[in-house]
Amino acid sequence: MTINLTPEQLEIVQGLMQTPAAVSPKYFYDAKGSALFEDITRLPEYYPTRTEQAIMSEHAPAIAQAIGTHCTVIELGAGNCQKARALCELIQPIGYVAVDISEAFLQDAVAGMRLAFPNLAIHALAVDLTASVELPASLPTQRRLVFYPGSSIGNFDPPQAQALLSRMRALLQDDGALLIGVDLVKDSAVLHAAYDDAAGITADFNLNVLNHLNRLIGSDFDVTQWQHLAFFNAEQSRIEMHLQARVDLVVRWPGASRAFARGERIHTENSYKYRVEDFVEMLRRSGLPHTQVWTDAKRWFAVVLARP
Ligand SMILES: C[S@@+](CC[C@H](N)C(=O)[O-])C[C@H]1O[C@@H](n2cnc3c(N)ncnc32)[C@H](O)[C@@H]1O
Numbered sequence: 001m002t003i004n005l006t007p008e009q010l011e012i013v014q015g016l017m018q019t020p021a022a023v024s025p026k027y028f029y030d031a032k033g034s035a036l037f038e039d040i041t042r043l044p045e046y047y048p049t050r051t052e053q054a055i056m057s058e059h060a061p062a063i064a065q066a067i068g069t070h071c072t073v074i075e076l077g078a079g080n081c082q083k084a085r086a087l088c089e090l091i092q093p094i095g096y097v098a099v100d101i102s103e104a105f106l107q108d109a110v111a112g113m114r115l116a117f118p119n120l121a122i123h124a125l126a127v128d129l130t131a132s133v134e135l136p137a138s139l140p141t142q143r144r145l146v147f148y149p150g151s152s153i154g155n156f157d158p159p160q161a162q163a164l165l166s167r168m169r170a171l172l173q174d175d176g177a178l179l180i181g182v183d184l185v186k187d188s189a190v191l192h193a194a195y196d197d198a199a200g201i202t203a204d205f206n207l208n209v210l211n212h213l214n215r216l217i218g219s220d221f222d223v224t225q226w227q228h229l230a231f232f233n234a235e236q237s238r239i240e241m242h243l244q245a246r247v248d249l250v251v252r253w254p255g256a257s258r259a260f261a262r263g264e265r266i267h268t269e270n271s272y273k274y275r276v277e278d279f280v281e282m283l284r285r286s287g288l289p290h291t292q293v294w295t296d297a298k299r300w301f302a303v304v305l306a307r308p
Helices: 007-017 031-041 047-058 060-067 082-091 103-116 158-170 188-195 201-217 276-285
Strands: 072-076 095-099 121-125 144-148 177-183 226-233 238-245 249-253 256-260 265-272 290-295 301-307
Touching: 007 201, 007 256, 031 047, 031 103, 031 201, 047 060, 047 082, 047 177, 047 188, 047 290, 047 301, 060 082, 060 177, 060 290, 060 301, 072 082, 082 095, 082 103, 082 144, 095 103, 103 121, 158 177, 158 276, 177 276, 188 226, 188 238, 201 226, 201 238, 201 265, 276 290, 276 301
Parallel strands: 072 095, 072 144, 095 121, 144 177
Antiparallel strands: 177 301, 226 238, 238 265, 249 256, 290 301
């Protein structure tokens, strides 16, 4: 029997069949995964969201002045659009495009934005930002601001991150800018706690990817057979999240199966932590050499405005 796989299914199956197995973190985000991520942002251990928001509010006048007026904001990985709300109140843009892979969650969030900003031209694009993003033809090409908060850039290996930043640059004319949040290198105990919280919400978020895969490829992952694992890999300057098999097991899906020995892992996420100077250099190599950087007092997180 021949099984025709969609490109998405093929990507997932190829990742599961490799050794060690891996799944892209974009598959965390079904509706439940998006809601769990929202819960994570409220955890005491999860400093990135709070710290980024505090930087944005403490430096609001300087950020607003640096961005200027009459922008069209294109937010990548918009999630619940909470950070866009604050930004739109601050800079009063003329348009807003929310891009996110998690379609139902995105539509809800954008409905909230439409209520909050009835006079703003708002678009929702439920697409994978790692593929080419087709912006609405009506979107102004001048004064675009690509907004990529949450340090999601850290989910990409540095060469992939640089390629993605170059693609963001390509969305901008010379009068455009990128406003991006970046998580910085810090004490590994702080990092561990942020990705392995006491209440187990990050564990639920990590494990939920298996339920999502079951729906996407028809697999029979049993979540109870897997364990959440998160640690800081200092050599690579990244948090790694994995799912580790609790027992010897076999996962089946139409057309194939994969045996996992007890202790074997599926790599589900990297979250790279940068030094400001290294990230600024990456922006420069991506065609965005003019940067302004704002950080918190502990230098745990940075918000960077980068221009061509
Ligand atoms: C870490 S959350 C950040 C959410 C929000 N921007 C924030 O800062 O709180 C990542 C967001 O990006 C979305 N996302 C992840 N991978 C994506 C992809 N490849 N294409 C589009 N959206 C993606 C997720 O659905 C999620 O809403």
